[in-house]
Amino acid sequence: MTPTAKQATATMKQQSDLGVLGLAVMGRNLALNVESHDFQVSVYNRTYSTTDEFIAANDGKRLVPTRTLDELVQSLASPRKILLMVKAGAAVDAVIEQLIPLLERGDIVIDGGNSHYTDTERRDAYLTSKGLRFIGAGISGGEEGARKGPSIMPGGPTSTWEVMQPIFESIAAKAEGEPCVSHIGPGGAGHYVKMIHNGIEYGDMQLICEAYNLFKAAGFTSDEMAATFKRWNEGDLQSYLIQITGIALEQKDPQTGAPMVEIILDKAGQKGTGRWTLINAAENAVVISTINAAVEARVLSALKEQRVAASRELQGPKANITVAKPELVAKVHDALYASKIVSYAQGMALLMTMSEKKDWQLDLGQIAAIWRGGCIIRARFLNRITDAYRSNPALANLMLDPFFKGVLNKAQQNWREVVAMAVSSGIAVPAFSASLGYYDSYRAERLPANLLQAQRDFFGAHTYERVDKPPGERFHTQWPEVIG
Numbered sequence: 021m022t023p024t025a026k027q028a029t030a031t032m033k034q035q036s037d038l039g040v041l042g043l044a045v046m047g048r049n050l051a052l053n054v055e056s057h058d059f060q061v062s063v064y065n066r067t068y069s070t071t072d073e074f075i076a077a078n079d080g081k082r083l084v085p086t087r088t089l090d091e092l093v094q095s096l097a098s099p100r101k102i103l104l105m106v107k108a109g110a111a112v113d114a115v116i117e118q119l120i121p122l123l124e125r126g127d128i129v130i131d132g133g134n135s136h137y138t139d140t141e142r143r144d145a146y147l148t149s150k151g152l153r154f155i156g157a158g159i160s161g162g163e164e165g166a167r168k169g170p171s172i173m174p175g176g177p178t179s180t181w182e183v184m185q186p187i188f189e190s191i192a193a194k195a196e197g198e199p200c201v202s203h204i205g206p207g208g209a210g211h212y213v214k215m216i217h218n219g220i221e222y223g224d225m226q227l228i229c230e231a232y233n234l235f236k237a238a239g240f241t242s243d244e245m246a247a248t249f250k251r252w253n254e255g256d257l258q259s260y261l262i263q264i265t266g267i268a269l270e271q272k273d274p275q276t277g278a279p280m281v282e283i284i285l286d287k288a289g290q291k292g293t294g295r296w297t298l299i300n301a302a303e304n305a306v307v308i309s310t311i312n313a314a315v316e317a318r319v320l321s322a323l324k325e326q327r328v329a330a331s332r333e334l335q336g337p338k339a340n341i342t343v344a345k346p347e348l349v350a351k352v353h354d355a356l357y358a359s360k361i362v363s364y365a366q367g368m369a370l371l372m373t374m375s376e377k378k379d380w381q382l383d384l385g386q387i388a389a390i391w392r393g394g395c396i397i398r399a400r401f402l403n404r405i406t407d408a409y410r411s412n413p414a415l416a417n418l419m420l421d422p423f424f425k426g427v428l429n430k431a432q433q434n435w436r437e438v439v440a441m442a443v444s445s446g447i448a449v450p451a452f453s454a455s456l457g458y459y460d461s462y463r464a465e466r467l468p469a470n471l472l473q474a475q476r477d478f479f480g481a482h483t484y485e486r487v488d489k490p491p492g493e494r495f496h497t498q499w500p501e502v503i504g
């Protein structure tokens with residue numbers, strides 16, 4: 021036995037503080053994170069060789085390997101706490117079914133995977149009916165976050181959250197000293213908020229890609245772009261995604277010496293959380309056009325073969341961006357910042373709508389606060405969102421907060437110029453333009469929906485309200501008959 025192993029064995033407790041079930045990339049890193057905070061962790065993986073390798077690679081740590089679920093359950097202190105980190109979907113249900121007969125009243129199952137919030141609600145009701153306790157926790161930050169500190173969004177009963185709080189708070193990322201975890205709300209609220217986080221992540225990524233595309237069309241080298249993103253990372257746009265973009269753009273392909281990003285095929289993948297967000301927004305009649313544009317941009321990117329064929333058939337203008345580079349950087353900065361504000365305004369509006377519908381009582385300021393560290397959308401400007409909702413929890417739209425209103429009013433001219441420039445150059449900027457469309461629609465005192473209502477009344481006698489009568493009073497016109 022090595023000295024470290026001896027030392028660890030001496031401090032081993034009879035029973036572990038937490039069980040981690042599933043030792044793929046997330047589970048193994050979370051287990052190490054929890055262990056490093058003075059907890060003893062039992063681990064289990066369906067394929068035992070994975071457990072064996074994990075334990076061998078982490079000699080001396082307070083990790084207890086278990087071969088069977090029964091062994092896992094028996095190794096835990098009561099009330100038992102088991103963190104499921106298995107593939108989202110059917111695997112979670114399968115594992116829960118296997119655990120139920122082994123667990124005792126009051127034991128806690130935590131699903132830390134990317135489960136759909138409605139599945140979490142169903143599992144919560146099911147486990148509660150069996151006398152067990154359940155937490156659906158969204159965990160963001162990928163491999164590195166899981167190991168060094170993720171952002172955690174737990175949903176479930178307050179009393180169960182309180183049992184888990186010490187572990188969650190110690191392993192979560194810290195932002196300005198505060199742990200990036202807090203009780204989100206009951207049932208599926210945690211997984212719901214994680215889903216919206218992912219939708220916002222899609223929006224942020226697409227907006228950055230559109231900025232890159234414009235720079236490219238304007239003749240920037242990858243190094244010039246890298247330098248721009250690095251500079252932006254020192255200012256208002258400071259965020260993890262801007263930071264990694266700067267780093268990615270300066271990497272060179274070892275085989276060809278070309279910029280790495282130019283060697284990567286322009287065909288985006290997705291795992292579905294962005295699409296879930298769109299479906300939920302549509303079901304609740306909330307506009308999330310920036311996230312929508314981002315999801316659709318990935319879908320269109322995947323049609324690579326069709327796009328290549330169409331590029332030879334369908335005409336467009338030649339890219340013609342004549343603005344001097346420093347001026348273009350300033351304009352695109354404003355377009356990106358303003359579009360990002362719109363995207364968050366939309367995401368927050370969806371959170372607020374669902375909070376009211378489900379009576380989750382989501383604290384939007386606190387949600388923004390726990391996104392400041394550990395997760396993929398971590399960014400300086402989340403502090404401003406926290407401030408906005410702390411000073412006005414009933415804020416109708418984030419764009420109306422005094423700080424964000426000021427930014428948008430200042431940026432809107434450059435934002436328009438960037439969209440116009442892209443359109444006249446034939447460069448698709450779906451997220452920049454969707455955000456601007458939302459901004460202009462939201463601030464429009466009068467929209468052309470009057471004509472739309474006329475059309476509806478014309479063909480379907482759907483009736484309309486009049487500008488000169490009290491709201492709610494309905495009118496119908498006998499429109500001329502259309503022949504043929």
Ligand SMILES: NC(=O)c1ccc[n+]([C@@H]2O[C@H](COP(=O)([O-])OP(=O)(O)OC[C@H]3O[C@@H](n4cnc5c(N)ncnc54)[C@H](OP(=O)(O)O)[C@@H]3O)[C@@H](O)[C@H]2O)c1
Nearest residue numbers: 042043044045046047066067105106107108111133134162
């Ligand atoms: N990867 C990320 O960056 C990331 C970030 C945030 C959230 N998440 C979410 O976190 C969860 C875990 O992600 P991951 O990437 O670590 O793993 P994963 O690839 O999603 O899942 C693999 C794990 O699930 C186990 N598994 C699959 N089916 C099973 C079944 N029927 N019974 C028991 N175990 C089963 C596998 O065991 P075997 O080894 O036996 O196959 C393995 O441990 C997922 O919900 C994922 O969406 C992932």
